[in-house]
Amino acid sequence: MIKVNHLSYAFKIGKKEKENVVPVLHDVNLQVEKGEIVAIVGRSGSGKSTLLNLISGFIQAETGTISINGTKVSGLSESKWAEFRLSHLGFIFQSFQLIPSMTAYENIELPLVLKGTNEKDRVERTKEMLKRVGLEQYQSHYPGELSGGQQQRVSIARALILNPPLILADEPTGSLDSENERELLSFIKELNENYGITFLMITHDHEVASIAHRKVEIVDGYLREGRMLREVQR
Amino acid sequence: MKFKDKHRFVRSNMKRNRTRVWMTILASTIGCAFLIMLASVGFAIHKTAVDDVMSYRLMNEIQIQKENGMITDKEVKKLEKIKDVKAVTRKKHTPANEFTLGDYMISTSVFSAHMPSEIKAGFELDRGRLPKNKNEIVVGYHFSEQFIKEAPESFYEGLSEEESQEKHKELVYKEDLIGKTLTYHLTPADNKDQNAKNLSVDVKVVGIGKKPTKKWAIVTDAYITDDLRKEVVNTLFEKNKNEGSLEEGYDDVKVYTSSAEEVKAVSEVIEKMDLLTYSVASELKELNLYFTLFKAGLIFIGGIAVLIASIGIFNTMTMAVTERSQDIGIMKAIGATPKTIKRIFLLESGYIGLWGVGLGTVLAYMISYGVNFALPIIIEQFLNEKPPEDFILSYIPWSLTVIAVTICMGVTLLSGWRPAAKATTVDVLKALRRDV
Ligand SMILES: Nc1ncnc2c1ncn2[C@@H]1O[C@H](COP(=O)(O)OP(=O)(O)O)[C@@H](O)[C@H]1O
Ligand SMILES: [Mg+2]
Numbered sequence: 001m002i003k004v005n006h007l008s009y010a011f012k013i014g015k016k017e018k019e020n021v022v023p024v025l026h027d028v029n030l031q032v033e034k035g036e037i038v039a040i041v042g043r044s045g046s047g048k049s050t051l052l053n054l055i056s057g058f059i060q061a062e063t064g065t066i067s068i069n070g071t072k073v074s075g076l077s078e079s080k081w082a083e084f085r086l087s088h089l090g091f092i093f094q095s096f097q098l099i100p101s102m103t104a105y106e107n108i109e110l111p112l113v114l115k116g117t118n119e120k121d122r123v124e125r126t127k128e129m130l131k132r133v134g135l136e137q138y139q140s141h142y143p144g145e146l147s148g149g150q151q152q153r154v155s156i157a158r159a160l161i162l163n164p165p166l167i168l169a170d171e172p173t174g175s176l177d178s179e180n181e182r183e184l185l186s187f188i189k190e191l192n193e194n195y196g197i198t199f200l201m202i203t204h205d206h207e208v209a210s211i212a213h214r215k216v217e218i219v220d221g222y223l224r225e226g227r228m229l230r231e232v233q234r
Numbered sequence: 235m236k237f238k239d240k241h242r243f244v245r246s247n248m249k250r251n252r253t254r255v256w257m258t259i260l261a262s263t264i265g266c267a268f269l270i271m272l273a274s275v276g277f278a279i280h281k282t283a284v285d286d287v288m289s290y291r292l293m294n295e296i297q298i299q300k301e302n303g304m305i306t307d308k309e310v311k312k313l314e315k316i317k318d319v320k321a322v323t324r325k326k327h328t329p330a331n332e333f334t335l336g337d338y339m340i341s342t343s344v345f346s347a348h349m350p351s352e353i354k355a356g357f358e359l360d361r362g363r364l365p366k367n368k369n370e371i372v373v374g375y376h377f378s379e380q381f382i383k384e385a386p387e388s389f390y391e392g393l394s395e396e397e398s399q400e401k402h403k404e405l406v407y408k409e410d411l412i413g414k415t416l417t418y419h420l421t422p423a424d425n426k427d428q429n430a431k432n433l434s435v436d437v438k439v440v441g442i443g444k445k446p447t448k449k450w451a452i453v454t455d456a457y458i459t460d461d462l463r464k465e466v467v468n469t470l471f472e473k474n475k476n477e478g479s480l481e482e483g484y485d486d487v488k489v490y491t492s493s494a495e496e497v498k499a500v501s502e503v504i505e506k507m508d509l510l511t512y513s514v515a516s517e518l519k520e521l522n523l524y525f526t527l528f529k530a531g532l533i534f535i536g537g538i539a540v541l542i543a544s545i546g547i548f549n550t551m552t553m554a555v556t557e558r559s560q561d562i563g564i565m566k567a568i569g570a571t572p573k574t575i576k577r578i579f580l581l582e583s584g585y586i587g588l589w590g591v592g593l594g595t596v597l598a599y600m601i602s603y604g605v606n607f608a609l610p611i612i613i614e615q616f617l618n619e620k621p622p623e624d625f626i627l628s629y630i631p632w633s634l635t636v637i638a639v640t641i642c643m644g645v646t647l648l649s650g651w652r653p654a655a656k657a658t659t660v661d662v663l664k665a666l667r668r669d670v
Contacts, residue, residue: 058567058662079571086569097666099561101250113239114570158568 001166001198002032002055007064009050024050028064028223030216034165035232037192037199039212046218048202052170055200056089057081069165086114090159090167092201094174096151098143098158104150105130105139108157115162129157149180156187160197167191169201185211235574244582247554255586258550262590263597265543266642269536270598270630273638276532278629280525285624287514287521292356293494294320296501296513297487304483309507313489316503318496321354323347324484328463329470332419333437333456337383338407342374342454345486346463355490362412362441368461371418372441373411374453381407411439418458420469433469437462533637540642543590544649551583551653555660562657563665572658579657583650584643591642595635602628 007030010023024047032038040048053059055066057073066074069088076084091097098107109126117125130136133153143151152172159167172188173181189211191197201212208215208229215226248255298305298313305324313322325345333340349357349364360375382405390398420433437458446453458466491500497515504511555562562575605628610621 053663056567058666079573082566082569082571084569085567089569091567093666095666097564097567099564101246101561110565111568113243114235114565114568114574116236116239 001034001036001069002030002200003065003067004028004030004051004055005065007051007054007061007066009047009054009059009061024221025054025061025218025223026221030223032198032200033232034198035192035196036214037188037201037212039208039215040200040202040218041205041208041215041226042218047221048218049170051218051223052168052200052202056091056168057085086111087162088164088166090162090164090197092152092155092159092167092169092172094171096143096148096155096175098151098154100143103140103142104135104146104154107143107154108161111158111162125161129161132160133157148175148177149183152176152180152184156184160191164197166198166200169199171202171204173203173207181207235570235577240574240578240581244578244585247558248582248585251554254550254553258546258586259589259593261543261546262540262587262642262646263593265539265541266591266594266638267597267601268539269533269641270595270634270638271601271628272536273529273532273634274598274602274628274630276525276529277631277634278626280522280529281629281631282624282626283521283525284518287518292490293514293518294491294497296489296491296497296504296511298489298504299487299510299512301508301510304485305487305509306483309509310484310487312507313487313504316489316500318491318500319489320492321351321490323351323355323357323486323488323490325486326460326463326483327485328458328466330418330420330466332421333381333416334419335381335407335414335416338381339384340377340381340454342377342380342456344456344458346460347457348460349457355488358444359441360444362439365440365457365459368459368465369435369437370440370459371416371437371462372443372457373439374443374455375445376452377442377454377456378407378411379452380454381411383407412442414439418466420466435462435466533641536638537641537645540645544645547583547586547646548649548653550586551579551650552656554582555579555653555657559657559660560665562660563662566660566662567666575658575660576654579654580647580650583646583654587643587646587650590646591639594642595639598638599630602630 007025007028008023009025010021013020013022028051030051040051042048050059054061055068057076061074064074065072068084071084071088073081073084085091099110102110105126108129109122112122112125127136130139133156135150135153135157138146138150141150143154146154152175169188173184176184185207188199188201192199192211203212213230213232214228217224217226300309310322310324313319325347328344328346331341331344333342353364359372362372365372382402385402385405390401393401415436415438417434418437420435443453443455489500489504491497494515497513501511501513501516562570566572566575606626609627610625613619613621
């Protein structure tokens with residue numbers, strides 16, 4: 001599903017003349033199989049988010065290649081990346097990233113709108129998705145009128161609405177209380193088992209055991225493959 | 235993303251900042267209305283000037299003159315043969331100009347005209363017929379109005395101007411002139427003190443010319459036959475032998491083409507014949523050039539107002555982009571292409587511009603109508619003067635509307651372009667990090 005080869009990344013800070021290069025990732029190689037849940041762990045500032053952002057296409061590396069689902073995505077133009085993200089990737093963020101001026105319904109519907117899906121399909125699929133995440137009564141609530149757990153469910157619904165084969169999640173439970181965290185993790189597990197959706201997620205160590213098939217650790221920008229935790233169900 | 239969805243999206247964004255958006259629309263409205271109003275004054279002056287010129291003469295008319303001497307019959311025949319010439323009217327002035335009937339008297343211009351070509355050129359009779367015999371004449375529509383009795387002594391005494399105008403009507407000949415026999419006095423206009431008063435000939439009015447289409451035009455001319463003119467001239471000539479020989483030629487020659495488009499080509503042919511031409515068409519060309527420059531200047535000045543309004547649009551759109559950079563970042567993260575983002579913001583500035591232009595145009599039409607309606611009344615009230623007929627201060631032809639709409643929309647899209655381009659460069663990570 002994901003193939004990362006010899007990926008290195010460095011942030012460039014400051015003005016052109018006195019540019020300061022901060023290397024963050026060094027020669028990262030990573031392979032994620034279809035149907036896997038892979039957890040990325042590591043200390044704060046080790047480069048986990050940077051790796052995920054590279055795989056998401058939010059930033060572009062100058063060295064190394066990334067392929068997703070058989071498509072070489074490194075080096076794609078900005079608009080090609082956008083199109084790719086829309087149809088292949090779902091995102092779950094720590095801080096939900098819902099559009100505050102849109103209702104829960106509209107936020108979930110947004111990828112369908114961007115895709116240009118017709119009205120009838122849109123209504124049908126959005127309604128169904130609202131039901132699936134248990135937010136039917138909250139469809140016309142704005143993000144500000146929802147609890148953290150509810151907001152995260154809206155954002156998951158939005159990530160799932162176009163049926164992406166891969167979901168990328170950067171500390172998805174980071175803003176949730178323990179009850180919501182458990183609920184979310186079991187939902188991810190269910191999605192993985194029932195629909196074969198692949199997950200690449202940054203998590204805290206203690207969560208990993210409950211759901212991940214495999215964990216990888218980043219230490220100061222170097223990736224270390226961890227051991228297999230459990231078999232992937234086929 | 236479908237257009238309908240973009241539209242919906244933009245609409246809801248605009249609604250969220252209603253006041254700001256409406257203020258921006260207001261600025262564009264004023265800018266656009268100002269541009270149209272300012273230019274409309276130029277268009278009105280131009281129109282008035284053109285109408286004025288055209289009201290004197292016809293667009294398909296070419297006046298012909300010779301540098302020295304008069305235009306001869308031979309030349310007239312040649313003129314008639316030129317391609318696209320519909321008619322060549324020629325008039326000879328007759329140096330006697332007084333008619334009487336009993337106490338009534340008129341002094342007017344007397345011509346002998348070639349009636350068939352006059353008819354071809356558009357001359358029409360109000361009533362009666364064209365002359366058949368030598369002593370029959372046709373008179374202009376206003377001839378009878380100037381056919382008046384001499385006022386008795388102290389006739390107008392102690393009367394106001396208006397009252398004396400009323401009183402004057404009592405002196406005017408009131409019966410129908412058709413069939414009446416007038417006395418044509420063969421006294422040259424410039425030779426009053428000669429004792430030739432007794433020389434005269436009787437003429438019969440058989441036709442009266444049609445009322446001229448221009449309200450202010452007054453036609454009192456009398457048209458006599460060629461034969462009568464010859465007789466008159468011979469009689470006068472005999473009395474004034476010392477004044478030199480009588481030239482045989484036409485005083486007033488005009489060429490008529492079928493339409494205004496042919497005037498230029500026909501004029502060129504005529505000029506090759508060593509004749510001088512004058513046509514409204516050629517005069518209008520210069521006039522039009524002058525006014526086109528004038529109008530362009532006004533549009534330029536008006537355009538500055540539009541430019542100022544566009545700064546408002548630029549500001550509003552820049553603020554909208556800044557405010558919504560988080561939304562933009564989220565949308566880009568999910569998979570909105572830069573093109574989609576750009577279109578959304580261009581659409582928003584386009585809507586602001588459209589509203590501004592639409593309202594501005596309507597406002598301009600309303601002001602224009604109001605000004606044209608109110609100004610004559612104001613002039614009459616405060617200056618105690620009647621404004622000129624058909625007076626307009628503001629005229630908005632559809633071409634001005636098109637020009638203004640194009641300028642306003644163009645400037646709007648230009649001013650919305652940069653903010654929209656800026657929106658596409660929003661950094662996804664920065665936007666996503668914002669609230670952490
Ligand atoms: N936009 C940026 N500009 C410069 N340096 C950055 C930027 N984002 C992150 N970094 C640096 O890159 C390193 C890795 O950051 P990050 O990938 O966010 O770590 P993690 O997610 O593992 O906590 C950190 O040292 C951080 O300071
Ligand atoms: Mg991080």
